[in-house]
Amino acid sequence: MPEADSNLPIQASRSPGEVPPPPSSSGGFDPHSIDLGRIECLQILNERGELDEGLNPAFSDDDLLRVHRAMVLSRAFDARMLAMQRQGQMGTFAPNLGQEACMIGQVWPLGTADWFSPSYRSFGAQIWRGWSIERLMTLWAGFHDGFPPPEGVNDLPFSIVIGSHVLPATGIAMGMRRAKDPHCVVVNFGDGAFSQGAVAEALNFAAVDKAPVIFVCENNGWAISTPLHKQSGTDIFAARGVGYGVHSIRVDGNDILAMMTVMQEACERARQGDGPTLVEAVTFRMSLHTTADDPKVYRDDALVEPWQERCPIRRMESWLIRTGRLEQADPDRIRQECEQEVLDARERFREEAKASPRTIFDHLYESIPQELEDQRMAYLRKLDSKGVE
Amino acid sequence: MPQCTMVEAINIALDEALADDQRVCLMGQDIGVNGGVFRATKDLQAKYGEERVIDSPLAECGIIGTAVGMAVYGMKPVAEIQFSGFTMQAFDQIEQNMSRLRNRTQGRFQIQMVMRTPYGGGIRAVEHHSESREAYWAHTPGLKVVIPSGPRNARALLAAAIDDPDPVIFYEPKAIYRAFREDVPESKETLPLGKAEVVRTGDALTIISYGAMMRPALEAVEDLADLNGIEVELIDLLSISPIDTETIVQSVKKTGRCIIVHEGHQTCGIGAEIAARLAESGAFEYLVAPLKRLTAPDIPFPYFQVEQHFLPDADDIMTASKELMEWD
Numbered sequence: 045m046p047e048a049d050s051n052l053p054i055q056a057s058r059s060p061g062e063v064p065p066p067p068s069s070s071g072g073f074d075p076h077s078i079d080l081g082r083i084e085c086l087q088i089l090n091e092r093g094e095l096d097e098g099l100n101p102a103f104s105d106d107d108l109l110r111v112h113r114a115m116v117l118s119r120a121f122d123a124r125m126l127a128m129q130r131q132g133q134m135g136t137f138a139p140n141l142g143q144e145a146c147m148i149g150q151v152w153p154l155g156t157a158d159w160f161s162p163s164y165r166s167f168g169a170q171i172w173r174g175w176s177i178e179r180l181m182t183l184w185a186g187f188h189d190g191f192p193p194p195e196g197v198n199d200l201p202f203s204i205v206i207g208s209h210v211l212p213a214t215g216i217a218m219g220m221r222r223a224k225d226p227h228c229v230v231v232n233f234g235d236g237a238f239s240q241g242a243v244a245e246a247l248n249f250a251a252v253d254k255a256p257v258i259f260v261c262e263n264n265g266w267a268i269s270t271p272l273h274k275q276s277g278t279d280i281f282a283a284r285g286v287g288y289g290v291h292s293i294r295v296d297g298n299d300i301l302a303m304m305t306v307m308q309e310a311c312e313r314a315r316q317g318d319g320p321t322l323v324e325a326v327t328f329r330m331s332l333h334t335t336a337d338d339p340k341v342y343r344d345d346a347l348v349e350p351w352q353e354r355c356p357i358r359r360m361e362s363w364l365i366r367t368g369r370l371e372q373a374d375p376d377r378i379r380q381e382c383e384q385e386v387l388d389a390r391e392r393f394r395e396e397a398k399a400s401p402r403t404i405f406d407h408l409y410e411s412i413p414q415e416l417e418d419q420r421m422a423y424l425r426k427l428d429s430k431g432v433e
Numbered sequence: 434m435p436q437c438t439m440v441e442a443i444n445i446a447l448d449e450a451l452a453d454d455q456r457v458c459l460m461g462q463d464i465g466v467n468g469g470v471f472r473a474t475k476d477l478q479a480k481y482g483e484e485r486v487i488d489s490p491l492a493e494c495g496i497i498g499t500a501v502g503m504a505v506y507g508m509k510p511v512a513e514i515q516f517s518g519f520t521m522q523a524f525d526q527i528e529q530n531m532s533r534l535r536n537r538t539q540g541r542f543q544i545q546m547v548m549r550t551p552y553g554g555g556i557r558a559v560e561h562h563s564e565s566r567e568a569y570w571a572h573t574p575g576l577k578v579v580i581p582s583g584p585r586n587a588r589a590l591l592a593a594a595i596d597d598p599d600p601v602i603f604y605e606p607k608a609i610y611r612a613f614r615e616d617v618p619e620s621k622e623t624l625p626l627g628k629a630e631v632v633r634t635g636d637a638l639t640i641i642s643y644g645a646m647m648r649p650a651l652e653a654v655e656d657l658a659d660l661n662g663i664e665v666e667l668i669d670l671l672s673i674s675p676i677d678t679e680t681i682v683q684s685v686k687k688t689g690r691c692i693i694v695h696e697g698h699q700t701c702g703i704g705a706e707i708a709a710r711l712a713e714s715g716a717f718e719y720l721v722a723p724l725k726r727l728t729a730p731d732i733p734f735p736y737f738q739v740e741q742h743f744l745p746d747a748d749d750i751m752t753a754s755k756e757l758m759e760w761d
Contacts, residue, residue, distance in 0.1 A: 188539065189539070192538040192540075192541045193538065193541060195541075200542075201534075201537050201538055205525070205529050208498075208525060208526070208529040211498020211499050211526060212499070212501045212502035212526075212530050213502060215499030215501055215503045215505070215506070216502040216503070216506045217502070218502065219503040219505075219506030219507065219508050220506060222458070222484050222485075222508070223507075242494050242498060242525060242526070245492040245494055245495035246495065246499075248490050248492065249490060249492070249495045252490055406539075407536045407538075407539045408535065408574060409535075409575070409599050410597075410598035410599055413577075413627055414627075414675065415676060415678060416675070
């Protein structure tokens with residue numbers, strides 16, 4: 045097994061991981077020990093915002109600034125949604141505080157023909173992909189109209205049953221490969237989801253099929269109240285990918301430059317027909333699981349404290365300023381702009397979100413079977429009798 | 434018209450679908466070189482290649498989940514689960530995605546796929562190979578559930594299921610895979626999903642069944658006419674979701690008596706649903722006898738040395754029919 049310090053900071057290094065040899069069932073039993081190779085761990089920008097000069101990636105200023113803004117916007121949305129939920133204006137909500145680099149980094153290399161299959165803590169990535177903020181508010185506020193991906197956005201709706209979206213995402217990639225389309229699929233899930241059998245099956249199907257899918261395991265340390273050591277016998281989730289014959293890499297999920305680099309490489313591999321990649325992004329869930337729980341019940345605040353220093357947004361900003369890409373005053377200005385963008389969207393959400401109780405039968409089948417039509421008519425008569433529009 | 438068995442007819446339907454539409458693909462365990470454990474996909478991989486007739490890893494949940502993704506991407510997968518007893522592994526993906534991704538996305542994604550699986554007893558197999566849990570799928574919103582009873586309707590219904598824009602569970606009564614032959618037309622034919630067939634008309638009693646149980650039902654019905662002068666109307670449901678309520682209600686209005694026969698367990702089974710529909714319908718006032726269910730009891734399918742006692746047979750159907758005829 046590879047030796048790696050499971051606690052961040054990941055060592056700044058770039059030693060290429062080695063792909064394990066292909067499994068062999070012929071030639072009889074080989075009594076030699078098996079070396080599964082090394083798993084690459086990547087950090088480019090350390091906690092102090094210092095760049096590993098040897099790894100300086102050549103991203104354009106435009107890409108870097110767009111990614112930075114998307115991270116800030118994600119956090120502004122996060123804070124506003126929490127506030128709205130506490131004010132009784134929003135349904136249960138799952139915040140993403142502290143995971144913004146992981147989230148935006150995994151979707152930034154995707155084009156419109158690529159696909160994204162998110163778990164529910166992925167709103168920042170969804171906005172990047174083309175979901176309007178008001179649509180996401182509509183979704184979280186319990187209106188079905190917010191749930192389908194917008195026209196032209198090749199995303200699956202986010203999954204609620206943990207890990208249940210990973211197999212369909214893999215199937216999309218299998219279809220893609222058969223169509224010889226040079227695209228890829230990114231699917232994310234957490235350390236908790238990695239306990240699901242369906243996720244294991246997806247890794248195996250993708251490996252066998254050489255499907256162009258990138259599995260992003262956001263190892264944020266917690267599944268509601270369950271810490272890593274109760275979730276898994278190993279906290280190196282990238283090692284599981286190696287076991288499935290999937291190219292695997294471990295990355296500092298709070299380092300946006302490392303995330304962008306790893307995801308760009310993984311997407312290229314997939315598009316070129318080199319098959320799936322598992323990216324274990326090590327990060328931390330700094331806030332609640334959802335607004336329905338209180339971490340103080342199950343988690344010592346002292347565990348959260350070190351992660352304040354590892355804030356992905358501040359880390360990126362200090363580097364952007366030091367390299368002259370941002371002025372000293374820019375971060376505050378951008379934050380205010382993003383907060384305003386969210387407030388403007390909230391106005392549209394308040395104007396547009398409308399419950400439509402009369403349409404709940406409309407989308408289950410292409411054409412509604414008679415027995416269901418009978419139920420629909422009875423339901424509509426009930427609404428009529430109660431004066432429901 | 435060639436004569437063929439049900440499993441051969443299914444092979445023909447799959448062959449035709451693969452030939453007609455490049456988007457159709459098959460996926461399942463051992464369906465390629467081996468042609469499936471019942472040979473339903475015999476020779477199809479050689480004809481259409483490994484990319485369209487896919488030997489999958491051994492994971493039912495994985496088969497259905499990835500098939501859903503393929504459907505999202507515009508393919509029309511026909512997934513085979515080797516035995517219906519193993520579909521429980523796939524319950525997650527059938528429930529979370531196959532049955533409701535269309536609804537979750539308000540119609541943005543159409544899940545045009547079929548899950549085929551052999552179900553039921555009668556082949557003296559080991560544990561978990563004889564289940565009839567079709568009621569699970571009929572209970573699941575968003576699915577259509579189709580169960581043929583012979584070679585010709587199997588071929589026509591499977592073709593219709595593959596063409597249908599919504600996800601279809603296709604339960605194949607394996608006890609009669611090779612039990613008899615029927616004429617099957619040279620060219621593709623389809624049957625509408627959700628429509629029952631009145632196999633025999635009569636005015637004394639209605640018997641409703643589907644799948645492999647149609648064989649003992651037919652045998653009983655013929656004997657009842659020949660030996661007892663009881664003219665039974667026999668209905669083959671062919672689809673248990675949706676159910677052709679209209680045909681059932683019309684028949685029971687005429688006969689006033691009804692027996693429902695199936696291999697699935699009694700409680701919350703298809704018989705219970707049909708009885709409820711009759712009780713709620715205009716047929717209620719025409720009933721002259723209590724409704725009767727002949728089903729498997731609510732215990733797991735027994736080890737095969739006693740399976741013949743577990744399932745309803747023609748004698749059971751005749752006995753129940755004569756009892757119902759005593760009501761006036």
